[in-house]
Amino acid sequence: EPEVTQTPSHQVTQMGQEVILRCVPISNHLYFYWYRQILGQKVEFLVSFYNNEISEKSEIFDDQFSVERPDGSNFTLKIRSTKLEDSAMYFCASSRRQGSGEQYFGPGTRLTVT
Amino acid sequence: AQKITQTQPGMFVQEKEAVTLDCTYDTSDPSYGLFWYKQPSSGEMIFLIYQGSYDQQNATEGRYSLNFQKARKSANLVISASQLGDSAMYFCAMREGIGGTSYGKLTFGQGTILTVHP
Numbered sequence: 001e002p003e004v005t006q007t008p009s010h011q012v013t014q015m016g017q018e019v020i021l022r023c024v025p026i027s028n029h030l031y032f033y034w035y036r037q038i039l040g041q042k043v044e045f046l047v048s049f050y051n052n053e054i055s056e057k058s059e060i061f062d063d064q065f066s067v068e069r070p071d072g073s074n075f076t077l078k079i080r081s082t083k084l085e086d087s088a089m090y091f092c093a094s095s096r097r098q099g100s101g102e103q104y105f106g107p108g109t110r111l112t113v114t
Numbered sequence: 115a116q117k118i119t120q121t122q123p124g125m126f127v128q129e130k131e132a133v134t135l136d137c138t139y140d141t142s143d144p145s146y147g148l149f150w151y152k153q154p155s156s157g158e159m160i161f162l163i164y165q166g167s168y169d170q171q172n173a174t175e176g177r178y179s180l181n182f183q184k185a186r187k188s189a190n191l192v193i194s195a196s197q198l199g200d201s202a203m204y205f206c207a208m209r210e211g212i213g214g215t216s217y218g219k220l221t222f223g224q225g226t227i228l229t230v231h232p
Binding site: 031033035041042043044045048056058089091093095102103104105106107108110 | 149151157158159160161164205207209218219220221222223224225
């Protein structure tokens with residue numbers, strides 16, 4: 001069964017460093033998302049991406065964040081200068097259709113900023 | 115205002131019994147979708163079930179069913195015949211604006227921790 005994959009599973013970085021989180025969505029999916037979950041809290045939407053551009057973003061997704069689909073399979077989230085409060089689990093998700101049906105999540109990348 | 119409310123921080127159920135996890139939502143959009151996800155202690159988010167606002171019948175997927183009461187704006191998850199492996203955090207989520215105005219953003223509730231006792 002096809003699934004969303006994410007690498008790395010855990011990343012530790014120092015405050016101020018840049019990190020790139022990688023995702024490979026399900027191959028015939030067209031809509032891609034990043035969410036984050038601070039430990040013990042609910043899952044929060046960051047950004048959605050369709051047709052090689054951002055379609056929607058939340059207040060959390062400020063200038064420090066960017067997303068890219070550098071090739072036909074990868075979908076990346078970059079945080080330019082990490083802060084302590086960026087420590088969280090980051091989930092990539094994808095869906096085949098925009099308006100209905102399932103949205104499948106990857107296993108997550110746990111980012112720890114020290 | 116909270117768009118998705120899960121009022122039960124924790125629930126306990128005996129193995130093989132049924133359990134209902136509550137979820138209420140708030141939207142003025144006539145088109146929306148409701149989701150339930152399971153998050154085990156390992157952290158991944160597992161899709162369980164989906165209900166569209168225009169679906170006439172309640173969604174079912176194996177042991178999971180969604181008790182959709184549109185007028186009350188509730189979308190409770192019912193797990194029948196609970197198993198020890200069902201112990202996890204469960205999140206209710208909503209997507210508004212199916213089709214025209216939405217690109218699929220999900221809004222999540224705070225979650226309910228379910229513990230299944232042997």
